[in-house]
Amino acid sequence: MPELLDERPINAPDSPVRAGIFVQNITKTYKGGKVKALSALSLEIHPGEALGLVGPNGAGKTTLLSCLMGFLRIDSGSILIDGEVPDALTTRQLVGYLPERLTFDRWMTGRDYMQYHHELAGMPESTRKSDCEILLERVELPPSTWSMAVKKYSRGMLQRLGFAQALVGKPRYLLLDEPASGMDPSGVLIVRQLLKTLKQDGLTILLNSHQLDQIEKVCDRVAFLKEGSVNRIEDMHVKIEQEENLIIRWLAHTTELGVEDFGRIAQKECLNIAEINNDFARVSTASSAATVKLIKALVAADFPINEVRSEDTRLERLFINSSKEGS
Amino acid sequence: MNRAVCITTWREFKANKVRIIMLTLLFLAPLVVFTMRRCTSPEALNEDLLSHPCMASLFTLLWAAGVIGREVQNGTIALVLARPISIATYVYSKWFAVAFAASLCAVEAVFCEHIISAVNSPALLWQTEFLTNSVERVLLCFGTAAFLILLSSLVSGLKDLALLAGFGFIFMTLATVGSMVHHLCAAANFDAELARGLAKSVEHIFVGIIYPYIPLSVFFSGDLFAVGSLISYSTLITCSLALAIKVLTRKEFSYAAD
Numbered sequence A: 001m002p003e004l005l006d007e008r009p010i011n012a013p014d015s016p017v018r019a020g021i022f023v024q025n026i027t028k029t030y031k032g033g034k035v036k037a038l039s040a041l042s043l044e045i046h047p048g049e050a051l052g053l054v055g056p057n058g059a060g061k062t063t064l065l066s067c068l069m070g071f072l073r074i075d076s077g078s079i080l081i082d083g084e085v086p087d088a089l090t091t092r093q094l095v096g097y098l099p100e101r102l103t104f105d106r107w108m109t110g111r112d113y114m115q116y117h118h119e120l121a122g123m124p125e126s127t128r129k130s131d132c133e134i135l136l137e138r139v140e141l142p143p144s145t146w147s148m149a150v151k152k153y154s155r156g157m158l159q160r161l162g163f164a165q166a167l168v169g170k171p172r173y174l175l176l177d178e179p180a181s182g183m184d185p186s187g188v189l190i191v192r193q194l195l196k197t198l199k200q201d202g203l204t205i206l207l208n209s210h211q212l213d214q215i216e217k218v219c220d221r222v223a224f225l226k227e228g229s230v231n232r233i234e235d236m237h238v239k240i241e242q243e244e245n246l247i248i249r250w251l252a253h254t255t256e257l258g259v260e261d262f263g264r265i266a267q268k269e270c271l272n273i274a275e276i277n278n279d280f281a282r283v284s285t286a287s288s289a290a291t292v293k294l295i296k297a298l299v300a301a302d303f304p305i306n307e308v309r310s311e312d313t314r315l316e317r318l319f320i321n322s323s324k325e326g327s
Numbered sequence B: 001m002n003r004a005v006c007i008t009t010w011r012e013f014k015a016n017k018v019r020i021i022m023l024t025l026l027f028l029a030p031l032v033v034f035t036m037r038r039c040t041s042p043e044a045l046n047e048d049l050l051s052h053p054c055m056a057s058l059f060t061l062l063w064a065a066g067v068i069g070r071e072v073q074n075g076t077i078a079l080v081l082a083r084p085i086s087i088a089t090y091v092y093s094k095w096f097a098v099a100f101a102a103s104l105c106a107v108e109a110v111f112c113e114h115i116i117s118a119v120n121s122p123a124l125l126w127q128t129e130f131l132t133n134s135v136e137r138v139l140l141c142f143g144t145a146a147f148l149i150l151l152s153s154l155v156s157g158l159k160d161l162a163l164l165a166g167f168g169f170i171f172m173t174l175a176t177v178g179s180m181v182h183h184l185c186a187a188a189n190f191d192a193e194l195a196r197g198l199a200k201s202v203e204h205i206f207v208g209i210i211y212p213y214i215p216l217s218v219f220f221s222g223d224l225f226a227v228g229s230l231i232s233y234s235t236l237i238t239c240s241l242a243l244a245i246k247v248l249t250r251k252e253f254s255y256a257a258d
């Protein structure tokens, strides 16, 4: 997708300006200090990485993104994006933003909207039409809807248009606030695929999403936000040993072996058998090594298993644990 | 000045049916009135019947109402400011877009009126009064637009109309109180030169803000009054735009849930 790439020179490695987004100790309150949205939050986003932002409703994710865009003024602390403050015009050239609740001039058509933002972003007029069409195709908005007024768009279509809009200025940083909300399953897949491609192209992505599987598949690191500060940061490339919850199915009609046999074999390798049925069981093992052993044992006993899958993902377990921790 | 912001402002106006209807009415009403007058009173034949330059203020009001406030209300302003566009550029663009469009409408209206006069009595075609009138209107549009942009930047939606009404109300109240004081003083045989002077100045300031009119005929005669109006005119534009920029710079545009 070379058309979408940011071709601006990147700071030389010895330049005093550090590339990346540096958030230091920021606080942000609403209503004259009555509502605390962010407190002493620090975060670094390195060039080229995708950072996921996870947290319960009201944790301050949208507020953080708005601060990074310079829409909100922080009470204290500092934010630097490639060494510049968020509301500097040079910074705005580098950042693409998809807000949580999209706003549109309702009378515009999808194509108008893209071309408007293309011009606002200061992109050359000669490539305006083609750039916008490429982007609309990237988010798979059908061409028949390009000349439709956006007031006739469905929620998912608006979201796709919003995503295309975020890419219009060839951004180096992409701040996305729940990009897949309101989208149909195919939209969700497109977003996931697009995020992967953009990351490969070297964009730095900050992704706030409630879709943990999406974050898990795209992000290098995940920051857990809680009550306005970063609770923990998880590196998704570092494997960790933790309990695994599995769902196992087998072809009951092809075998003499029954539920009791499964129980006997599983007992040795499992921490816990939560549920067991004629052709189906939910168990938990201590680690992935234990899972391997369990599968081996079942296969060795000629148990006709045809499916083993994780009941929840690593991020889901972390999320649940981190929500539990505080309360 | 940003082309995209200007063009979008115009296109948005075009997409609003109510405003288009009001614009048409504003355009047609004086024409109809003058045509009727020409048909009924023969002595009107010898003068060019042009509407008052204050029509330009109405056109400006129609174009300017909520021009920034509605963007704040809808939240579209944040996505514009997320682009490399400074708030100053945004405000200047909105001001220019409003003033230019309103000028165009106002000047077009004068031309139509002039043509209608000329159709009735062709000798009027070469009168230049309508040209002076047009220039006065353009100046009026740019001045009024600056003040209305300021009002629109202060509030969201169309609430700037309420602000304008409030402003007018304060002016009326002050004027009433002023004249009452004047009468009381006169009744008590008390010479209140200072109070009268003060009331006059306040009135001038208010009128200068709401109706920044520069009478060109007086201007070219070298009257001191004309210089004063020129100074207050340029002050109005500079201060209004600077204040609007200041107000918008201090505003926060939140996408977070309240």
Ligand SMILES: Nc1ncnc2c1ncn2[C@@H]1O[C@H](COP(=O)(O)OP(=O)(O)O)[C@@H](O)[C@H]1O
Residues within 6 Å of the ligand: A030, A031, A035, A036, A037, A055, A056, A057, A058, A059, A060, A061, A062, A063, A064, B254, B256, B257, B258
């Ligand atoms: N405009 C606002 N006025 C007052 N409080 C707000 C406003 N926006 C957000 N908040 C509060 O700030 C906190 C963080 O909100 P938000 O950033 O929207 O969280 P998230 O996006 O993680 O769900 C919440 O407690 C919310 O109620």
Ligand SMILES: [Mg+2]
Residues within 6 Å of the ligand: A061, A062, A063, A100, B256, B257
């Ligand atoms: Mg949010």
